[in-house]
Structures are given as structure tokens and as C-alpha cells.
Amino acid sequence: MSASVIELKKRKIRKTVGVYLGITAFCVLFSTVYEHFSHGVNSNAMIFLFAYPLAGGVLAFGLLGLIKKAPFPGRVSYNLYNSSIAALAAGSCFTGVLEIYGTSSDLGTVYWVTGVILIVLSVIFYLMSLVFKPLTEQ
Amino acid sequence: MFKKPYRWAALYAAVLILFTLYAVLDTFVIPRTYAVVEPNSQTESSLSYSSSSAVNDNNSSSSSAETVSQSESSKSSVVTDPIVTASSYQDANISITITAYRKYGTDIYVADVVVSDASYLKTAFAQSTFGRNITEKTSVIAGETNAILAINGDYYGARKTGYIIRNGAIYRSTSYDSSQQDLVIYADGSFGIITEGEISVEKLLQNGAVQVLSFGPALIQNGTVAVSKNEEVDKAMISNPRTVLCMIDDLHYLLVVADGRTSESTGLSLYEMAQFLQTLGVKTAYNLDGGGSSTMVFNGKVINNPTTNGRQITERSVSDIVCIGY
Numbered sequence: 001m002s003a004s005v006i007e008l009k010k011r012k013i014r015k016t017v018g019v020y021l022g023i024t025a026f027c028v029l030f031s032t033v034y035e036h037f038s039h040g041v042n043s044n045a046m047i048f049l050f051a052y053p054l055a056g057g058v059l060a061f062g063l064l065g066l067i068k069k070a071p072f073p074g075r076v077s078y079n080l081y082n083s084s085i086a087a088l089a090a091g092s093c094f095t096g097v098l099e100i101y102g103t104s105s106d107l108g109t110v111y112w113v114t115g116v117i118l119i120v121l122s123v124i125f126y127l128m129s130l131v132f133k134p135l136t137e138q
Numbered sequence: 139m140f141k142k143p144y145r146w147a148a149l150y151a152a153v154l155i156l157f158t159l160y161a162v163l164d165t166f167v168i169p170r171t172y173a174v175v176e177p178n179s180q181t182e183s184s185l186s187y188s189s190s191s192a193v194n195d196n197n198s199s200s201s202s203a204e205t206v207s208q209s210e211s212s213k214s215s216v217v218t219d220p221i222v223t224a225s226s227y228q229d230a231n232i233s234i235t236i237t238a239y240r241k242y243g244t245d246i247y248v249a250d251v252v253v254s255d256a257s258y259l260k261t262a263f264a265q266s267t268f269g270r271n272i273t274e275k276t277s278v279i280a281g282e283t284n285a286i287l288a289i290n291g292d293y294y295g296a297r298k299t300g301y302i303i304r305n306g307a308i309y310r311s312t313s314y315d316s317s318q319q320d321l322v323i324y325a326d327g328s329f330g331i332i333t334e335g336e337i338s339v340e341k342l343l344q345n346g347a348v349q350v351l352s353f354g355p356a357l358i359q360n361g362t363v364a365v366s367k368n369e370e371v372d373k374a375m376i377s378n379p380r381t382v383l384c385m386i387d388d389l390h391y392l393l394v395v396a397d398g399r400t401s402e403s404t405g406l407s408l409y410e411m412a413q414f415l416q417t418l419g420v421k422t423a424y425n426l427d428g429g430g431s432s433t434m435v436f437n438g439k440v441i442n443n444p445t446t447n448g449r450q451i452t453e454r455s456v457s458d459i460v461c462i463g464y
Contacts, residue, residue, distance in 0.1 A: 110157070
């Protein structure tokens with residue numbers, strides 16, 4: 001990768017990690033407040049809501065930044081990946097709300113299935129971009 | 139409206155929000171009727187329970203035909219001159235005495251019930267309907283069924299699984315969990331505790347079950363405390379309002395509700411409740427839906443202080459009740 005491409009990648013990584021850090025902080029705040037008012041009913045899905053943006057966003061893109069040869073994902077792959085993290089986090093939040101209330105819903109599965117499908121698609125698009133596009137074009 | 143790079147994010151966010159809105163409405167608001175109970179069967183005073191499978195809410199086929207008969211001679215359906223006070227009811231068939239206790243910093247209301255026939259111990263659905271998100275306040279269901287005394291039931295509507303038999307009919311035959319403990323009330327009025335992994339709901343009906351309540355856990359079995367100090371309902375780890383159905387002896391029951399979540403009453407852990415009930419001579423005690431659902435109604439009046447958030451004393455709408463009446 002050229003110096004300009006590397007610099008562009010660094011900027012995108014910084015921006016993405018920053019946004020995910022903000023989302024992680026929001027998730028920590030949201031789950032803490034929700035658990036506080038849940039009369040002692042705990043839900044791991046709610047407590048660990050922050051793990052999705054933290055692991056899937058901050059850590060994943062931080063790792064991508066450390067791998068010098070790995071290009072920043074293209075728009076399609078990037079959108080699909082972010083959407084998958086959003087689906088998984090929303091699913092975890094929904095499950096947490098249901099667990100704390102003491103109920104269940106089959107619709108919760110939709111979040112997990114959507115999240116996994118989108119993550120797989122994003123990886124496929126990313127790998128395809130590596131194969132079919134020269135790194136200098138990233 | 140949005141820059142090109144953000145169009146996908148905006149569109150996806152809109153879809154995610156709309157789906158979540160639908161999922162929340164489907165779970166908590168949109169009513170789904172699986173079976174309407176005939177009014178005369180919901181408040182059935184007849185001694186014959188027509189025990190056919192009423193419905194199965196996951197649409198799987200299930201059928202059973204069983205008739206549970208009881209001794210006609212043991213029951214009189216005529217209510218003759220009941221003696222009623224603010225905390226007691228007495229007639230030829232039903233005796234109810236409500237006593238308030240103060241234990242563990244909590245007000246506990248104990249209704250001591252003696253009946254001449256097991257059929258006076260009943261259950262009823264909100265709106266006489268079995269379904270999801272079909273609820274009414276305990277006092278309203280009690281009024282609709284002419285119950286003298288009522289407590290909230292197992293709130294079956296909050297879950298899609300767990301055995302349900304009510305007034306001799308199967309309403310749900312799918313197991314919640316193989317270790318799920320259910321309370322079985324048999325035709326003779328005796329109580330039994332079963333785990334769903336060990337017996338089918340059809341077999342329970344064959345064995346004479348008239349009511350099966352699926353919440354739990356059992357607090358007392360054979361007069362012995364059956365919960366550990368740390369055992370709780372699902373993920374509830376602190377003191378809460380509680381509702382418990384107990385048997386002391388043949389046709390002698392306790393319907394118990396504890397306040398909680400207020401500055402006056404902290405609520406009880408399951409272990410504390412079990413210890414308290416043991417001192418009252420309870421042989422079998424089964425925990426029903428607690429928290430904001432915990433409500434006791436006597437002669438149309440709410441006896442306890444039901445609250446969901448601790449700030450407002452107000453009844454929560456529930457799926458079903460356990461009651462005493464004709």
C-alpha cells in the first residue's frame with residue numbers, strides 16, 4: 001500500500017474505532033441503568049451488551065489497524081459488517097429485556113440469524129476485494 | 139437527505155428499529171387468542187370435569203379424553219347465609235380467614251382456606267381466554283368469576299412453553315424445561331410437585347390432574363423446605379413480592395401473598411418465604427408469579443399492596459388467577 005493509502009486507512013480506522021468506543025460506552029450506560037431498575041433480575045444478555053461493539057468494533061478494527069498489509073474494507077463489506085454488529089447488539093438488548101421481564105419470543109432469533117448472515121457476507125465481500133482488487137486501489 | 143455513504147446506515151437503522159418495534163409489540167402488546175373458555179366451564183361448579191384437550195398453543199395436535207368425577211355427596215352448591223367480615227368468610231362449604239404477618243421487614247397476607255370439596259379451589263383465565271398478551275387485573279378476573287378469594291396465578295402468557303392444565307383441560311403440552319417444577323392439583327384436592335422432564339401432560343391428566351401451574355419452584359415438599367438459600371426464580375436474586383399456593387392438609391390450603399419493593403416491605407427471598415411457611419405447618423408450597431403480579435383479592439377488595447416499581451401501589455394485569463369460590 002502507498003503512503004497515502006496507509007494514511008487514509010489510519011484515518012478510517014481511528015474514526016471507526018472512535019464511533020464504536022462511543023457505542024460501547026452507550027451500551028454500558030444503557031445496560032447499567034436498565035439493570036438498576038430491574039429489581040435484582042439479572043440478564044447476561046443485557047449485562048454483556050457492550051461486548052458486541054467492543055469486540056466486534058473496537059477490537060476488530062483495532063486489530064485491522066495493526067495488520068499493516070490488510071486493507072480497510074470496501075464500502076459494501078464495511079456496511080454489512082457494521083450492520084451485523086448492530087443486529088447482534090440489538091438482539092442481545094432485546095433478549096435482555098425479555099429475560100428481565102421473564103418472557104421469551106421467537107422473533108429474537110431473527111437478530112442472531114441476521115447478524116451471522118451479514119457477518120459472513122461482509123467477510124466474503126472483503127475477501128473478494130482482496131482477490132479481485134489490487135491493494136493500491138483500497 | 140443523507141450523504142451516499144450513510145444511506146445504507148439510515149435505511150438499515152430504520153428497518154432494525156421497525157422490526158424491533160414489531161417484536162416488542164408482538165411480545166408484550168398484540169393479543170393472540172388460542173382458546174376461549176366457556177364461562178360455565180371456567181367457573182365450573184359441576185363435579186364432573188370434562189377433561190378434553192382444549193387447545194395446544196403451538197398448534198400441535200393433542201387429544202385426550204378423561205373424566206374426573208368427584209363425590210356428589212360431598213358438595214352442596216347452595217350458599218347459605220355466609221358470615222362475612224373484612225378478613226373472613228364462612229359458609230357451609232368454604233371457610234376463609236385472612237391474617238397479616240410481619241416477617242423479614244415485610245407484610246405477609248395469609249388466607250387460611252378450608253373447603254368441603256376440592257372443586258371450590260379453582261383457576262380462571264383473564265377474559266375467559268387462553269392466549270398470549272391477554273390479561274386483566276386479578277381483581278377483575280376475580281369479579282368475573284365470582285371468586286370470594288383470589289391470588290394471581292402463574293402468568294402462563296409470559297411464556298410460550300410449560301405445561302398448562304386448567305379445570306381439567308389441557309391448554310399447553312410443551313415442556314418449558316426438563317427440570318421445570320410444576321404444581322399439580324388433583325381431583326381430590328391433593329397437591330403434587332412434578333418435573334416436566336419426567337412426565338407428559340397427557341399422563342398427568344390420566345393421573346387425575348385438574349390443574350397444573352407452571353412457575354415454581356416448589357418451596358416446601360413433604361413439610362421440608364425444598365429451596366436453598368440462594369435459589370431464586372430464573373434470574374431474580376433479591377427479595378421481591380411473592381405469591382405462594384400451599385396445602386396444609388386435605389382440603390386445607392393457604393393462599394399467601396407478600397408485599398415488597400416498598401419502604402414498608404422489602405419482600406422475601408424464596409428461602410425466607412419457605413422458612414416462614416414451614417412455621418405455619420405447610421406440607422406443600424409452590425411459588426407462583428411474584429413481583430408486580432403479586433395480588434390478593436378478598437370479596438372484591440385488594441388486600442395487599444401490589445407494586446411493580448415500588449412507587450405506585452397498583453395492580454398489574456395478569457394472565458390468570460387461582461381462586462376460591464362457587
